[in-house]
Amino acid sequence: MPTEAPDNAPQNAPVLEVQDLSLRFKGAPANIVDGLSFAVRPGETLCIVGESGCGKSVTALSLMGLLPRGVARVMSGTAIFGGQDLLALPQRALADLRGDRISMIFQEPMTSLNPSYRIGDQIAEIVLRHRPVTRTQARARAQEMLERVKIPAASNRLDDYPHELSGGMRQRVMIAMALANDPVLLIADEPTTALDVTIQAQIIDLIEDLQKESGTALIMITHDLGVVAEIADRVCVMYAGRAVEEGPVAAIFDDPQHPYTIGLMSSVPSVGPRSGRLATIGGMVPAIDNMPDGCRFAPRCPFAGPRCDIAPPLAELGPSHRAACHYAPLESAFAEAAG
């Protein structure tokens, strides 16, 4: 089953284009995700990176139509996928897309694996739900997928229950399920955060290989800059529900522009020889009922000045590299301290 870009799309048009997405929880005085835009192209890996609570998971859930109903609401935005706006589709149409043309992998595999069904049946089920195949064919597909995600002795594992597998194996099963119908877009929400580094390396390798084979577009949500550096083509850095910087992975690491990106990168300890005390970003993310009206990073930003009372727009600072800071590039605004 070859993967195709959405119907009628020109060759390098985005698989998914999100524009001005805002989400709000019931009773909250401000948007938890605020004016977020990003796009991902065929075969491309977009990493969305940010600290816990910045809105990564709710963003992913909103695209899949999985926000908790009555609790969270889409305030604005469009998410164009295959010519349709995901945010405007009825639940039934979204259910047809999920697990077929768009798939999602969660941090905790047990949230999407049913503990009381055999894993082979669970994979076959998702194939049967979306494809005109027989039970036998679906089962064969399940085995093929378990082999593709390199589960040893796959044919013997089809009848295992999820609890009989290790954390790493469960994550492989999740990936097998997510890719069983050759999706055009895969959204992975911290798929390796709960795993040991050795197992994480296996899973990242696997995702990269499978993506290369199939040409699937990948949105990888993570808080780990190491994982970002490892697999991203493009990066979107989020802070408190907004995109603060966005660009090709090399630009983000070699030419970081936003104070938050810079602070985040310099507070990660290095695996190289120690180079003194860690830099830190003071304070913490403001609570939603205490969100500044202007730049949301202002209370923690060492560069904050009078202009920061107004929210800065994302501005172009290099080839397809944008940052939302009034004072970027910082060295020209703060020349005196640079020397």
Added chain:
Amino acid sequence: MSLTTRDKIIETRAVTKRFGGRKSLFKPATSVSAVNGVSLAIKRGETFSIVGESGCGKSTLARLLVRLLTPSDGAVLYDGNDISALSEQEMRRLRKDLQFVFQDPFSSLNPRMSVGALIEEPMKVHTTLTRSERRQKVADLLNRVGLRPAFANRYPHEFSGGQRQRIGIARALASGPKVIVGDEPVSALDVSVQAQVINLLEDLKSEFDLTLILIAHDLAVIRHMSDRVAVMYLGEIVELAPNDALFDKPLHPYTQALMRAIPIASPHGRSMKAALSGDVPSPLDPPSGCRFHPRCPHATDLCSQQKPAPVPVAGDRTVACHHWEKIADDGQSPVQEPPRSPNAEKRFALFRTRSQQKEPTTATRP
């Protein structure tokens, strides 16, 4: 190198901890040796770290070191005295010296106690301070870990992860300890907050002359904070070495594999390759011989038959592998962090300078 008793604050001799059912002649073993015959010595004033995959016995070993667990076999010595068989009563005096910081301190603490009461409690047990002296010390400690003294009247659930960790640290300091064990003290924290707590731990360690025993699964945190590092695999220490030596030239195949799996935060160093296949075997039924042999790329017949003993190696280190000398010769240094770009360097420096101008301490001010 031989250490005198004065240098060694904690020592273990072939310490073992088994959990679960007793071995019987008729049934297969149902007990797990979570820690299996570990001998090590922790130097006064050092930061000693333990790394390894989930379930390898790090927490169990750490708890044995400060007698939060009683060994099944072997001995644990504190200041040269065997503490493995002390009664609860006798241990009470030592508790003052040996404190523990958990991954999330409040999962194990009474949510109905105020922060002040939580920090005061160890002082009540271990010191003769008066009520008002204790109150004063609570305020001092809160201040020292970067929190407002007024927080003493609030309750745990009102705080963020980073703040809770600071409160946990203040509580651990309250009795005036000599040793603090941190079991993943920063793992649950976000990067920016993690850096604050790492700096705080380092400051407190030198200010209070502490010995720090650190468990972390993040090898970058280990590299940044440790003096020496012990690498554990299935309940055993497979390599123990000074920090830089271990990262510059890991000798044991397992250490090498761990290091190759570290994701490097630079797009020019895309090197992370799954060096290890398979999962950690069940500790219920550990492999024969070298416990690492089913996953080891260098394993020979000898490895599945005979357990390698830890051997001393030049440079104050030990390694437990039959073939380490041959393996060491393949000469690759697995952890390479490419240099930062000039633009990144420049802006990091600017960020540091501005942060220091704006905020002289690392204190959190919510």
